[in-house]
Amino acid sequence: MNFRHAKTFLLGAIALGFLASLFADKINPYWLFIFYDIGIGIVMAVSLNLINGYTGQFSLGHAGFMAVGAYTSAVITNQFGDLSFFAANGIFAVALLAGGLAAAVAGLLVGIPSLRLRGDYLAIVTLGFGEIIRVILQNMDKVGGARGLSVNHGWANLFWTFGLAAVTVYVVAALVNSTYGRGFIAVHDDEVAAEAMGINTTKYKVTAFVVGAFFAGIAGGLYAHSKQFLTPGGFGFMQSITFVVMVILGGMGNTIGVILAAILLTLLPEGLRMLSGIEHLPGFTAERPLGWIGDTRMIIYSLLLIVLMLTRPQGLFSFKKSSAPK
Amino acid sequence: MSALLQLDKATIRFGGLTAVSELDLQIGRGELVGLIGPNGAGKTTAFNLITGVYQPTSGEINFDGQSIAGSPPYRITARGIARTFQNIRLFPSLTVFDNVRAVFHLHLRGDVRHALWRGKGFHAEEKSIADRVLELLEIFQLGKFRDEPAKSLSYGDQRRLEIVRALAAQPKLLLLDEPAAGMNATEKVELTRLIQFIKDKFQISILLVEHDMKVVMGICERIVVLDYGIKIAEGKPDEVRANPKVIAAYLGE
Numbered sequence A: 001m002n003f004r005h006a007k008t009f010l011l012g013a014i015a016l017g018f019l020a021s022l023f024a025d026k027i028n029p030y031w032l033f034i035f036y037d038i039g040i041g042i043v044m045a046v047s048l049n050l051i052n053g054y055t056g057q058f059s060l061g062h063a064g065f066m067a068v069g070a071y072t073s074a075v076i077t078n079q080f081g082d083l084s085f086f087a088a089n090g091i092f093a094v095a096l097l098a099g100g101l102a103a104a105v106a107g108l109l110v111g112i113p114s115l116r117l118r119g120d121y122l123a124i125v126t127l128g129f130g131e132i133i134r135v136i137l138q139n140m141d142k143v144g145g146a147r148g149l150s151v152n153h154g155w156a157n158l159f160w161t162f163g164l165a166a167v168t169v170y171v172v173a174a175l176v177n178s179t180y181g182r183g184f185i186a187v188h189d190d191e192v193a194a195e196a197m198g199i200n201t202t203k204y205k206v207t208a209f210v211v212g213a214f215f216a217g218i219a220g221g222l223y224a225h226s227k228q229f230l231t232p233g234g235f236g237f238m239q240s241i242t243f244v245v246m247v248i249l250g251g252m253g254n255t256i257g258v259i260l261a262a263i264l265l266t267l268l269p270e271g272l273r274m275l276s277g278i279e280h281l282p283g284f285t286a287e288r289p290l291g292w293i294g295d296t297r298m299i300i301y302s303l304l305l306i307v308l309m310l311t312r313p314q315g316l317f318s319f320k321k322s323s324a325p326k
Numbered sequence B: 001m002s003a004l005l006q007l008d009k010a011t012i013r014f015g016g017l018t019a020v021s022e023l024d025l026q027i028g029r030g031e032l033v034g035l036i037g038p039n040g041a042g043k044t045t046a047f048n049l050i051t052g053v054y055q056p057t058s059g060e061i062n063f064d065g066q067s068i069a070g071s072p073p074y075r076i077t078a079r080g081i082a083r084t085f086q087n088i089r090l091f092p093s094l095t096v097f098d099n100v101r102a103v104f105h106l107h108l109r110g111d112v113r114h115a116l117w118r119g120k121g122f123h124a125e126e127k128s129i130a131d132r133v134l135e136l137l138e139i140f141q142l143g144k145f146r147d148e149p150a151k152s153l154s155y156g157d158q159r160r161l162e163i164v165r166a167l168a169a170q171p172k173l174l175l176l177d178e179p180a181a182g183m184n185a186t187e188k189v190e191l192t193r194l195i196q197f198i199k200d201k202f203q204i205s206i207l208l209v210e211h212d213m214k215v216v217m218g219i220c221e222r223i224v225v226l227d228y229g230i231k232i233a234e235g236k237p238d239e240v241r242a243n244p245k246v247i248a249a250y251l252g253e
Helices: A006-022 A029-054 A062-077 A085-111 A119-138 A158-176 A182-189 A191-196 A201-227 A237-250 A255-277 A291-295 A297-311 B043-051 B073-079 B096-107 B112-117 B120-139 B155-168 B185-202 B213-219 B237-242 B244-251
Strands: B005-014 B017-027 B032-036 B058-063 B081-083 B173-177 B205-209 B222-227 B230-235
Touching: A006 A158, A029 A062, A029 A158, A029 A182, A029 A201, A029 A237, A029 A255, A062 A085, A062 A119, A062 A201, A062 A237, A085 A119, A085 A158, A085 A201, A119 A237, A158 A182, A158 A201, A158 A255, A158 B112, A182 A191, A182 A201, A182 B096, A191 A201, A191 B073, A237 A255, A237 A297, A255 A291, A255 A297, A291 A297, B005 B043, B017 B032, B017 B043, B017 B222, B017 B230, B032 B043, B032 B213, B043 B073, B043 B081, B043 B173, B043 B205, B073 B081, B081 B155, B096 B120, B096 B155, B112 B120, B120 B155, B155 B173, B155 B185, B185 B205, B185 B213, B205 B213, B213 B237, B222 B237, B222 B244, B230 B237, B230 B244, B237 B244
Parallel strands: B032 B205, B032 B222, B081 B173, B173 B205
Antiparallel strands: B005 B017, B005 B058, B222 B230
């Protein structure tokens, strides 16, 4: 990957998101929401990839960070009534940032046990952390508890979702593609050797958790203001697994692959839903010949994952690693 | 002139076992010292004490005039002690180039903000690092493998790359942990030449842990012999070779 023009790419992507958001009312709302989900999926998967893929710290609690960001930003924006265009976007930006920061603090707390634990043990700790967040939210009456929390403003749009997805990709790619950032991969490859080569592994691991959690928190804020309804159950273990699957499927430590996987895995269930909705197919007499897909959609989805893992364990989109700058 | 590295009665105990007991060791500037001993004598443990992997239970370790006992390994490396490992520990998924480049972050002037902002200063610094990495790789004939993943190199090349990576830290003292392990006779001769070359070219001190007597006797100016964690002999290669205690430790009585 050539990162000479990284900033140009970043600004271009944000501008494109802005342009697209101007024409949002021409897009079928069903698709619009799928686009939001894709943008949010990219933020989640790419930020998790920094922790799991590049730094090699197996985290199963990414949805927990997302929940912290979602609830924090929602509580903030719910304080406001109807606002003018600029005020709304200003408040939204502040709320997203606050959600990201709250999640980053949570990431710091989880990062600390990661200094002592490795592999499976760390996975269990992060899994436990995610569940703790969920249970706390479930028992907090102020945010609706298990009944959920309505979010008054649907401020998420293409500009915010894709602009922030671009920022996430930029930050993770810029971090890793530098002499400083090779430290993340060094920690992943061999912690003892990294430490002996002057790399402060503690700092790198905590940095990965804090940065990863920060963007998960931002994704949570986007999610809250696109769905406009939050329940603690929506940020459970299964949700974390979905993001882990995106990272593994994309190829651990491969940003482009992870982006593609995030898009694919968001579209796949919807695509299967559409297949089942087809009224007529040539050669079939029955109406809705693929209707059975609708009932077995999630089974097919799971089966596809199993097949992909068996045939492409190195990731669906694993390209050659980037080489020396020319 | 004071010694570069000085261990005073450095001791480490693991429960009831004293792995290294009251070890006194000095290494002068530009000196090549060998540390030998039978299996389990505590050679690698002594290494781990110096590099900060283990903290000494008692005793002092001074490097370049400052105490380093209790410092974490990455800080000791930044001070100027770099090492290789007995069982090669490269970064297998990184390229040969990146294995060496990762170490250069020790000499970075900019930090994360540099990497994120990607201004002129960042690109200039990355370019100068790339040049220095390639120069180092060329000196050790590894330049042609720069874009290969480290794990795809042959055993001998991996050993060499590990030494190059350690040199990238620009150490004052290089610790080599059994560099001849698993090498055949020809490779050992080459290794001996390589170590001599490094010492002359980079003007650094080297502490060599080695099993192979030929390698050690051939190049070391001074040899320290450990047995059961205790220093039993020290001196020039010939003196050590003739020392009855050393013969007893290696061959039994």
